[in-house]
Amino acid sequence: MSKEFIVVQISDSHLFADTSGLHHDTNVYQNLIKVLQSIKQLPHVDIIVFTGDLTQDHTDASYQLFVQAFYACEIITPVYYLAGNHDEPKLLNHHLASAPFCPENVIETKHWQILLMESKSETPAGEVTQQQFSQVANAINAKKSQLLLMHHHPVDAGFFIDQHGLNNQQQFCDFIDAFPSIAAVGCGHIHQALTLPMTLTKRIVNLYSCPATSIQFDVISATAAKNSQGPGFRQFILTADKQLFTDVTFI
Numbered sequence: 001m002s003k004e005f006i007v008v009q010i011s012d013s014h015l016f017a018d019t020s021g022l023h024h025d026t027n028v029y030q031n032l033i034k035v036l037q038s039i040k041q042l043p044h045v046d047i048i049v050f051t052g053d054l055t056q057d058h059t060d061a062s063y064q065l066f067v068q069a070f071y072a073c074e075i076i077t078p079v080y081y082l083a084g085n086h087d088e089p090k091l092l093n094h095h096l097a098s099a100p101f102c103p104e105n106v107i108e109t110k111h112w113q114i115l116l117m118e119s120k121s122e123t124p125a126g127e128v129t130q131q132q133f134s135q136v137a138n139a140i141n142a143k144k145s146q147l148l149l150m151h152h153h154p155v156d157a158g159f160f161i162d163q164h165g166l167n168n169q170q171q172f173c174d175f176i177d178a179f180p181s182i183a184a185v186g187c188g189h190i191h192q193a194l195t196l197p198m199t200l201t202k203r204i205v206n207l208y209s210c211p212a213t214s215i216q217f218d219v220i221s222a223t224a225a226k227n228s229q230g231p232g233f234r235q236f237i238l239t240a241d242k243q244l245f246t247d248v249t250f251i
């Protein structure tokens, strides 16, 4: 197997203004540091993609802490990002303005495209706008394969987080259906590492969700509660012959 390109996905850091901030009684800054230190140990990573919910308290200082964590762990791998429901895209662009952070939302390799799709709406639920669908559609090169990454889960995950899912699920599935070269979709938001097959009219495409760097949700609970899993991240291995492999790491 030729390992063409390795993408590490991280998500949902839910930071506060202070390094001592607790989310569900968990120090989320320290958990982010643990994840970044673990990624730093990997033999090869081409890019890191952060799929949103950087902040929990919506302060400027929480964005600065996110950047500080990458500096503290000496991450030099390019880091791409998109907004979660808690984030302000303008603040992300303002604070994540220099290396290792990169503003692009299309990453090209010889055989693959990694596409970042915005899904933030005015509520905790997600919505992909027509403009965003068009922008991603225009970027697609049908001769390559695509990994599409977003914040919200575009199909139900089967637990309480579905009340904050994607409002226009059917439109999203129609979009994926229309582009046979899209190989897989990855999301954050649900604080769990699940594989959810999306049944489309012509094929099945897997949705892979990313563990949070903060806390993992208990899928049995009727409301937001953490389980005993530690922070984690997901890796995608994209090969030159257009195969995709993925696995998750919990710390």
Ligand SMILES: [Zn+2]
Binding pocket: 052, 053, 084, 085, 086, 151, 188, 189, 190
């Ligand atoms: Zn979220």
